[in-house]
Amino acid sequence: MRPATRWPGWRGWLLRFGLPFVLLNALLTLENLRPTWWILPGLRLSFELCLATLALALWIRVRGTAGAGLLRVLSLLTALWVATRFAEVAASAVFGRQINLYWDGRHLFEVLKMGNAAGWQIALGAIAVLAVLAGLYAIAHRCWSSLARTLAWRRPLPAIGLAGAALLAAFALPEVGGIDARRIFSTPVAPVIAAQARLLAGLWTPGRSAARLTAGPAFDVPLDGLGGADVLLLFVESYGVTALDDPRQAAGLAAARQRLAQALDEGGRQVVSMRVRSPTYGGGSWLAHAALLSGIDTRDPGDYALLLASERPTLVRYFKDHGYRTVNWAPGLQKPWPEGRFYGFDRYADADGIGYRGAAFGHWRVPDQASMALLHDQELAAPPASRPPRLVVFPTLASHAPFRPLPPYVADWQRLLRADAYTPAELGAALARPVSWLEAVPAYVESLDYTFHWLGDYLAGPAPPKLLTIVIGDHQPWAAVSGANASWDVPVHVISSDVRLLARLQAAGFSPGLLPMQASTLSMQALTPLLLSAFAAR
Structure with missing residues (x-):
């Protein structure tokens, strides 16, 4: 690419350099209007664009020109970067998580079907995507060609070099004089592409994911020890041992625990408890869910991503193979969750699929007691002899920060x-x-009081007589509640009318009652084979 023969002056140079640079920067730093697909300008600098521009200036300074092949490569990479940027910010805005090429690509058609898209609409959308990519390439090629011509002029090179050095210093040394200079930059795209490349390499390289993930349970024992009982696995949000160990919280929950214990006794049930070490703290509930349902160590989010893209067996499929109907009762899910297919549930019931018709309580919309009432009505109310037994996984919401608004307890479950x-x-x-x-x-104590209240009332009343209930915290609450340097332990309570099953759990380390006071020596994933062993024997 040869430079123009006549210097156009600084105004002309800024026009021919500035507009293409601003356009490329806008494309590479775009944002989304949450929680929609609509695009907004990012109003920040793309560090990668600055770096590429400096590299192009150096190339032209050494070689004298930018060849057509180099410009085509730059344009192709720019189109890829812009598309990746849009996919990343859109996934964050719409799905509430990072993009995952494996999950999203594998289940793209299912996600489109969730939106009731017709076949012609999907085809038209695919054509539109290809047209947009072609348009991005064309725009990028025009911009890079203009930048290459202007960078060939020697007069502005010192100013470009100084500006580039200042920007590189701001990115490399963000804390200068107490000011975070890196805030002028948008989040780079390269780490997103690198993370997806590592994930796909781990999945497509034989033995890579198997070698990285820890060994899981064999899932090869019978379920004779359950006697066909329904199983309710209740993940209580942010229920950590701070509720046991902190004197203020323990005192605030003493009456609620006593009321729960009395309700269990009235329902002909007993409880054994212990502590386990959660793979996460203060958030990241999905890591705890995956650890228990797979028996795999998920402390590393990268391992969690590999796990959900693998073919590892799960507790859910294990129960399904033994004649159970498996249900993921997740009123907290308000967006598509394609990666959840890994677990193998027969039914995935999210906020829109559980049938709640009452008033919305804050962001989470569906109160836990109402969720339990709907779950019982749809899955557990029929006599056990007339239906397959159920395995239900139900993550609660009330004790999720900020713990309010908290719904009232309702005595009339039919209401x-x-x-x-x-x-x-x-x-x-x-x-x-x-x-x-x-x-x-x-507010945290009140939320757990509410949980214990409706749970005790349910188990003393409409619950199936043989129901096995496993109550487990997913992680400790955030540090404003649990304090600094808190343990990662969470309580586990197993509630049943089967005294032989509870005796086997006691022999494995559980203690009678609701107060497991000894520190944990067991990780959450290690709890899975322990439970399997108790479920196997009679």
């Missing part, structure tokens, strides 16, 4: 199935209570 599940006054009172991010302990 929770209707549109008038909660009165306007009950909703108004819940919404009127202030949320405090600085003094969160009282």
Whole structure:
């Protein structure tokens, strides 16, 4: 690419250099209007564009020109970078997580079907995507060609070099004088591409994922020890041992635990408990769910990604192979979850699929007690002799930060199935209570009190008599509740009317009652084979 023969002056140079640079920068730093697909300008600098521009200037300074082949490569890479940037920010805005080429590509058609897209619409969309990519390449080629011509002029090179050095220094040394200079840059795209490349390499290289992931249970024992009982696996959000060890929280929950213990006794049930070490702390519930349902160590999010893209067996498929109907009851899911297919549930019930018709309580919309009422009505109410046994995995929501608005306990469980599940006054009172991010302990204690209340009432009342209930915390609450340097332990309670099953669990390390006070020596993934062993024997 030969430079123009006549110097156009600084105004002309800025026009021919500035507009292409600004356009490329806008494409490489775009954002999304959450939670939609609409694009917004990022209003930040692309570090990768700055680096590429400096590299192109150096190439032209040494070689005298930028060849057509180099410009085509730069344009192709730019189109790829822009497409990856859009996919990353769109996945974050719409799905609430990072893009995953394996999951999203593998289940793209299923996600499109969730939106009721017709075949012609899908085909038209594919054509539009190809047209957009071709358009991105054309725009990038015009911009890079203009930049190459202007970079061939020697007069602006010192200014470009100084600006480039300042930007590189700002990126490499972000903390200068207490000012975070890196805030002027948008999140780079290269780490996203590198992470996806590592993931795909791990999946497509024989033995790579198998070697990285820890060994899991064999899942080769019978379920004779359950006697066909329904199993409810209740992941209580942010239920950590701080609720046991912190004197203030323990005192605040003492009455709730006593009420729960009395309700279990009234329902002819007993409970044994222990502590286990969660793979996560203060958040990342999915890591705990995966650890228990697979028996695999998921402390590293990269291992979690490999696991859900693998063919490893799961507790869910194990129960399904033994005649159970398996249900993922997840009212907290408000977006498509294609990677969840890894577990193998027969039914995936999200916020829109559980049938709740009452008032929405805050962001999470569906109160836990109402979720339990709907779950019982749809999956557990029929006599056990007339249906297959159930395995239900139900992550609760009430004890998720900021722990409010908290719905009231409703004595009439049938009312929770209707549109008038909660009165306007009950909703108004819940919404009127202030949320405090600085003094969160009282609201956290109230949320667990609420959970213990409805759970005890359910197990003393409408629950199937042989129901086996496993209550486990997914992780400790955030540090404003649990404190600094807190343990990663969480409580586990197994509730059943089968005294022989509970005796086997006691022999394996569980203690009678609701207060496991000894520190944990067992990781969450190690709990899976322990439970399997108890389920196998009679």
